[in-house]
Amino acid sequence: MMMSSPLDLRVRQVWPVEEPPGWRANWIGPSVAEGATNVAFLCRHAFRLGSSRPRRSVLHIGAESSYLLYVNGALAGRGPVRGTAAVTYFDTYDVTELLQDGENWIAIAAHSPNTPTFQASPQAPAVIAQLDDGDDVATDARWQVCLMPGWRPDVEMYTFQIGFTEWQNHADLAPSWSVGGDVAAGWTAAAAVRIDKDLFPRDIPFLTDQRVRPSAVRTVFSVPAEDGQASIAGNLATEPHSNLSLPGVSGLLQEPSRSIELERPPAAGGVGLIIDFGEIVNGAVEIAVTAPRGTVLDLGYDEQLNRNRRLSTAAGDYRFADRHILSGSRQTVTGIFGRRGFRLVELVFRDAAGPVTLHEVRAVQRRFPYVDRAAFSCTDARLNQVWNACVETLKSCATDVFVDCPWRENALWLTDVPVESLSALQAFGDGRLTERCLRLLFSQVRDDGLVPAVAPAGDVPALGDVRPPDWLVLPAANLYVTFILEDFLLYTGSSEFVVGFLPKIDAILDTFRSWVGPDHVILPPDRHWNLIDWSYEFVDRSTHSARKHAALDYMFVLALRSAARLHEQVGDSDRVASLSEEARVRWTQLRAVYWDDARSLFADLPAAGQGTSVDRRSG
Template identity: 35%
Template sequence: MYDAFEQSPYKNGRWIAPHNSEDIQNFYFRARTQFDLSDRLERAVLHLCADSYYLLFVNGLEVSRGPARGTHTHNYYDSLDVATYLRPGRNVIAVLVQCMNYDTFVAAPVQPGLIAEIDGVVATDASWEVSIGNDWRRDVESYSIQVGHSEWRDMRLEPLGWTLADDSVAWEPAWVIPLSSQLYAKKLLPRSIPALIERIIFPVDIPVVASVPEVADLCAVEISEWMLQEAYSTPSESRITGLATVLSGQEGNARIEPAPDGSGITIIFNFEAEIAGRFKLELTAPEGTVVDVCYNESVKDERLAIKHSQDSYHFVDRYVLREGRQTIGSSVYDRGFKMVQIVLRNFGSTVEIHKVSAIENRYPFVKRGSFHCDDMLLNRIWDVCCETLEACTTDVFTDCPWRERAYWVNDLIVENKTSLQAFGASEVHRRAFRMAFSEVREGELFAGVCPCPDGYDHLVLVPTNLFVVLMLKDYLMHSGDKQLIRELLPKITIILETFSRWTDDRGLVSPDERYWNFFDWSYELNDISLNGKTTSLLNYLYVMAMKSMLEMAEISAAKVDDTAYKLRISKASINLEECFFKQDEKLLSDWIDDDGRSSHSSQLAHAFALLSGETSVDNRKYFEDALSDTDILIPELYLHYFVFQAMQMCGREAEALGRIRKYWGNIVKTGSPTIWEAGIHECGKEAFGGDGSLCHGFATCPIAFLQNVILGIEPLTPGFESFKVEPRSLGLNSAEGRIPTPHGNIYIRWVSEGAHLNVELKVPRGTIAHVSSGSRYGEGRHFFKIKINSMPGGVIDCQNIDTVSQAVGVR
């Protein structure tokens, strides 16, 4: 049962915690050890893991925080060379640990625990000492259902000097968690991604400063309820001085004076960037001063909306200060924000604010991909989409920084491909796929969110289990990583077998109604549920997934029963149009039931049908026309990803580009640095009852369109060993960009000249470029012209003329 633990780097280290802490929720504890060294060490690798978060100090210096999020079956340990922090003589390793001790969308803890070891030097055992973090109050509001509790910390109770073992608090011997604990059953895996980039960001503006009434009961838990209702008034000029000095990024000197009536002061700091990280406020204050810290993305009615339509959303933390200078902000876990509101209360003498900043954490992407054309709006859309992806990627791809910071696997259908196009393949893609498959649930399906709390079967998103096949194919084509495909294909087979068990005698899939048949928010925002229904969307997607699986199996030389899949594809395809196509309306019905075909149709269903390759010659034109039909349901920003692919397939690229300019253009024209969660059926912050995110990675599909269509580059074989070159001008005069591949970057530049495109193409070594005219080019820089003829339906016929190459090409 514990083989996974025994194969980890821990030879002597065991999980430790305070005794009887295994059932306490929202639990903090400190652990430390002292040891002597006779000499300096050239190398000292500390392997460290906590369930669920840690903050590491070595000899009083903050060294690291972590770990990378795990799942119900895996924990990840960090390996840190701490030799530079150690010294001859006495040394202290100290760790702060936090565990919600219940499932959230970012952690799946077993119980509070810490395990650490430097081989031959020190390891967690009964010789360590621990102390319960009583400076954190446990019975507080939920911050969000996705993250856990808010933080309420009394700084007066912190054992100052504890990181150097120089405090006066009574510590107790660590409890060694017994081997019977499920902590030892979880696999301990090495961190599979590089360290995140930490960047210091300072606020650029202070949009609101106001006085707030004195609060009688500062022990009441319901902070967010009355914060949204408390009245604001204008403070006297003499009460607040020097506030603008904290915008410099240097040591400021803002002074806030107390008022005779006991009123407090509220201040909003605008960082003008979407941040996943930590807010830091350095200040000097009298003992007992209370600081409430609120997080959001925009100001509404001169305050941040910190309590939302879901009762579990209360985006506020509280700190009770000790006397003197101190720094406050979230202790071990990140917050997401663009704006931060602080409220200072209960101070009887001057409060001085010295510095306001944020520490942003992002995955270390390299911006290998690029796009630039003569339309500045499209350039801005590309840049904002890339910024959105970066803001949404930390230790894995996440939906948004502010509301959840959760890894929604369905979002990866867009984030996976667009990040591959913008940044190239990296470890975070492999980690994302392996994490998802480690959470396979009862019924051989995985949930939409990873990790997913136990008992949340409704978060098993049916289409996501088919999307993942398409995601892996995108990953294979862009990365060339056949090893991961061979590793995961057996698990894909199990998932597809579940869908096979859901098929009827027509070969059509009707999913288990317990699960969420979620495709795109356009349905839910229009009060439409697809749960348990036999839908055209899911069935065409099922065909697409089976075809993609067979293609990957052939490419990676994996063994699958291709005969069985071909029979399933054939059986479903024969019946799809017969069951779903409405002859009188010339549209696909979104679902069928006992009463026959529903009256509801969507652009998305027709996109899936076209992309599946299973449309009849007689009806294909109707399917293509439906992509432009505004009388049927148009998808939200998210799954325009598939509609744009279908438009590209049938020569409607100009219309797709028009939608990008309209919907994504409307967002960037507001000055937003990132792309919103919703921008069609509802918009921005007002979407989802005020819970709408202003930064959502799943809304970045224009990256794919601009690279595949305007630049015209797509892989034909895994890893771009061969790739297509078929740029579309669509009214533009010029475009250029880089496309990352495992062999190096492809570079393309074209300029429109009458009926031709003058093209410059750089082909990396080990790849072959295939131009639509039939010409092929190998390594080197090539110059040629493409003749453009507009054909019926918008299809572009490209011919190469007057070709000149600076390297020996393959013709």
């Protein structure tokens, strides 16, 4: 079945790839209208193997931007890791145990937002795949392709950072589509697609899947018939709830889970539950259910109950909800392509023509495979809880990159990497995710040496004439790169990786030098978002509005000192001396600019007496 979530245990994920394939395959995809967004499509290919087939069959697959891989109907993989406008990645699987003598099918369900988000920056809906053995199995015009039956493309954005809401009618998708069935779905020969990106092998291990059972059912309720509101999330947030008693609902919390039956309410409408998993989940929810064909299942997500003991599924422009229309047989409903972050999930079953049997509800944590290397324990139970909470938070924010949060953005921000990287190095002794984040960010490097502070750098609504790639360049964040690399080198000793970044640091520092005016103060271009820290914004002291600011000037001094130490570690004494002297001179110049004798403190702004003092604010 299409929505089955666990990977088949006969598949072996291959990482690292010791020798990249010689690509015979072409990028292929469906023919879509210009400007089409939120495109989901299927492609498949049949081939035959004799009894003398190879002892090992390895399959490589990439997608713009997400894929689910099936081999003879078994779910064999999902991915890839996120890329940017310049790079994309492929995964590798040993599928030997899934192949058979005679006819075999490889099938792919793929999705492209076809618009830049903070998760993906696709050029077109497309996939590429090939088996290592034999010229016959590589994506080309012999493959069949069709738009995914039941997928609704004209939906709301979940968030502009994450992408679109998922709306799928499972009744429209034949269970046998991945093995040659559903011949009436409009299959055509695949079209060749031009993708002008570097295609690299996956550069981190595969993520772990850990299933989490619910810790509580917070509420059970009935809802009236929908009032015609177009927004699924808006409806979930505002529709009336009437409390229900549901015998046996605690069975969902047990291991193994006990099925419960949801009787249809007397009037037209639906039945809902709010499930609490007791921890923040970054991944997906899985719902095993049997319901009449056409039953609607709406899913809402949040991290906490609001003051009305409901989920805030509609907040500003954000719409934290998905919709699934059920097939009529027992099925497992889960997120198809998108990642979801939550602690609580609201399930609302609507328009059921008969009873709904809920067999099991589980969450799936999808995380970087960190191994605990550090521990903390003391006689203060509260401090022990703080340590555990910090480690758990870090794990929840470590997926294929370090992310800012699971729920709203799930995005890689350069501004978050210094803290997340250093914490991961201390807790896990593993620098691989740090390396990947920096590679990904610098795949977007500009001619001036700066990088956008988010990767991939997606569209941002309401910017007017300012281009997102310009606005998303945060000057201060670019200086953080030196601090990240210094921590990385101290913990890992991996000088080779750091040496490769030294010219990039030099380019960043050169750009900052070009911004220094006759008054010795940095003035970054107003097309860049001059955000230094949210603490300034929250007290109405916007560093972007001020433009010139002590925090940015002194951060540049710290970056010069950090760069000097990096050069010292790799034995470049000349650069150590020049950078150290530059930092000393800058410090002296800035003291004359920012020191306020009358108050005996450094001011935030160049004119003495303006703004709140750095010392006072930090206190």
